[in-house]
């Protein structure tokens with residue numbers, strides 16, 4: 001492990017350091033030979049889909065695309081280390097809970113079902129049948145099915161997700177919160193209302209044709225490294241790339257492609273961003289309003305497109321004109337001249353893509369901001385033509401597919417009608433809990449059973465202490481997992497760990513070896529088949545776990561659970577009959593590269609209530625800064641983590657080594673506070689119900705706007721108040737926490 005050190009990193013993203021770190025990840029997991037082979041089959045036609053991010057694959061049947069963080073994700077799953085019954089016999093849960101997330105992750109793959117034993121505070125082995133019987137007993141004892149909550153993280157395959165929501169709805173509830181509620185929910189809400197589909201409309205071919213690509217609030221160098229390949233190619237052919245990000249993220253500045261011989265041997269690199277703007281955190285609605293003002297003032301709108309396809313133009317124009325430049329400049333932190341430069345690039349481009357990530361979605365006004373992004377695209381007809389359109393860059397590798405399959409607490413009537421008709425039961429109609437509502441319901445004692453299909457609910461969610469109380473009040477918590485994590489240690493009165501197969505592993509069922517399918521961020525659906533022996537003979541696939549659960553819980557069900565799981569083609573046949581766009585699913589998904597789901601906006605069809613695209617006005621509001629909490633904190637990912645999974649303590653591109661409890665701050669803010677880089681501070685967030693605090697964070701002087709701070713999650717999740725959420729989307733405002741800083745008490749240790 002590296003010694004703590006803060007030192008500016010001057011190299012481009014990618015390059016040799018990226019190869020070195022990948023090799024190190026494989027070595028640490030003890031899998032150099034096998035891991036390397038697994039890598040070569042990731043995102044290939046006859047291999048498995050990378051369990052990392054949702055960025056699509058280019059030429060899935062030809063070149064292998066190297067990605068450092070993809071290697072880390074596969075290595076983490078393919079690790080040679082194992083968590084066995086002996087491990088649990090050696091450690092009480094209290095002992096395990098004292099370890100950090102890095103240590104928990106480093107213990108290896110879970111190997112058999114375990115049950116929490118309150119008498120000894122240990123997890124003890126349990127057979128699958130006993131485990132299913134325990135869950136069934138709890139579910140059947142509930143006064144209402146709505147007292148159970150079924151969470152999903154976004155790695156779950158389409159087949160597992162479809163079967164899971166089927167079981168949950170046949171059981172009788174729509175309580176299907178998912179990681180989307182913490183992630184791109186606002187994109188879905190904004191775009192569905194506006195253009196009639198919650199997904200992005202662009203494809204990789206559009207990246208080849210765009211004249212400009214704008215990237216808002218996203219850090220692809222760390223979180224979607226394969227996107228850098230597209231941005232590099234675009235930059236090389238003269239496409240203008242414009243970035244809006246409070247931090248100068250290295251991957252958006254310059255990139256040396258690890259697969260380019262000249263980049264690697266001659267040390268060449270590509271400048272990515274033609275212009276890099278550093279707005280203040282939360283300043284995007286303001287700067288977008290500024291951009292729209294200039295586009296409208298110069299009459300640089302696509303009149304024909306607006307006349308034919310849009311409604312709401314006059315109201316949008318009036319609202320945008322009503323905003324004044326002084327407010328826009330003050331709140332965005334950008335000058336009118338900067339915004340004018342960006343507007344000029346936008347106006348000069350005949351085809352523009354807007355990409356965005358968590359820097360846009362995890363804010364109070366995220367839906368308004370995304371609608372403003374879409375307004376700007378619509379004003380210039382940048383949708384439904386080559387090289388243009390919205391591109392919300394999704395996180396988990398199948399988070400978009402899970403939603404398509406019906407993992408959603410607010411399903412449409414049309415979906416429920418089709419599901420009920422095909423599957424022969426009457427789905428519940430009342431909407432269910434999203435993540436925040438589920439935590440509130442568990443805390444009140446209203447929800448009593450919590451079941452998680454993957455993920456790490458206890459660490460990924462806001463308000464860590466409150467959420468822990470909520471989980472501890474449950475009668476039963478169940479985690480279907482591949483690796484040990486915090487959610488196994490923060491549990492209900494009874495608790496189960498159900499270990500499952502990972503994507504890289506063979507999935508052997510009654511009728512032979514199975515493949516699953518996933519949908520990437522650009523709506524391509526393709527097959528994924530494991531290529532390695534399972535980490536343990538006791539693991540079950542996620543679909544098989546759902547079937548086991550359903551057979552135990554719903555003894556009178558007419559659903560042929562066993563047959564469905566014996567051969568996943570049968571699940572796909574059902575999907576094909578329930579979901580539009582999946583006709584002939586089994587045949588089409590076997591074409592090399594899979595198939596693309598139709599996106600109406602690509603044909604300039606906008607299936608909203610009005611059958612038009614909506615231009616939606618969002619007036620700026622005065623921010624009222626709280627003098628007692630003058631800083632705005634964003635919680636982001638380091639280069640060595642996958643959400644709550646911590647692979648290492650380094651954040652290479654940001655120059656941090658060997659520690660995670662850091663807070664990035666502007667030099668003048670340090671001076672103002674009378675503090676120095678390296679000092680330890682406590683962070684206190686202010687909210688109507690009081691203050692929340694975390695302690696012992698090392699100050700790091702950084703190029704960040706004044707008044708803004710950045711730190712990593714999950715360490716900072718105790719600061720995020722549960723009811724501080726995005727309007728209409730309910731997403732926790734993890735990028736906009738009002739905080740104050742105080743020096744840590746003497747003797748506090750850096751960590």
Ligand SMILES: Nc1nc2c(c(=O)[nH]1)N[C@H]1C(S)=C(S)[C@@H](COP(=O)(O)OP(=O)(O)OC[C@H]3O[C@@H](n4cnc5c(=O)[nH]c(N)nc54)[C@H](O)[C@@H]3O)O[C@H]1N2
Pocket residue numbers: 052053054069183216217218219220222223224244245246247249279280281282283284356357358359360394395396634635636637638639641642643644735
């Ligand atoms: N290796 C790796 N890959 C991942 C993940 C991972 O943890 N590790 N997570 C996956 C998941 S689930 C997701 S959702 C994605 C997340 O991918 P990203 O969306 O890139 O997520 P974050 O790391 O939260 O980075 C947010 C970015 O937005 C910027 N930002 C913050 N606030 C603002 C703001 O107000 N305005 C603007 N313009 N910018 C802002 C931050 O400086 C940062 O660059 O990545 C996925 N891929």
Ligand SMILES: Nc1nc2c(c(=O)[nH]1)N[C@H]1C(S)=C(S)[C@@H](COP(=O)(O)OP(=O)(O)OC[C@H]3O[C@@H](n4cnc5c(=O)[nH]c(N)nc54)[C@H](O)[C@@H]3O)O[C@H]1N2
Pocket residue numbers: 152153154155156179180182183184358362395396453454455456457460461480481482483484485500501502503542635636637642643644645713714716717720734
């Ligand atoms: N403060 C703050 N909080 C955030 C965010 C933020 O930016 N700031 N980002 C949010 C976002 S965008 C997201 S998506 C959420 C993520 O929230 P989650 O999806 O709940 O969390 P992960 O950390 O991705 O889950 C990791 C765990 O998943 C399990 N796992 C891995 N692979 C598999 C598999 O194939 N099957 C099963 N069953 N389990 C598997 C492993 O046991 C691992 O420990 O976090 C959110 N929380």
Ligand SMILES: [Mo]
Pocket residue numbers: 179182183184394395396
């Ligand atoms: Mo996410």
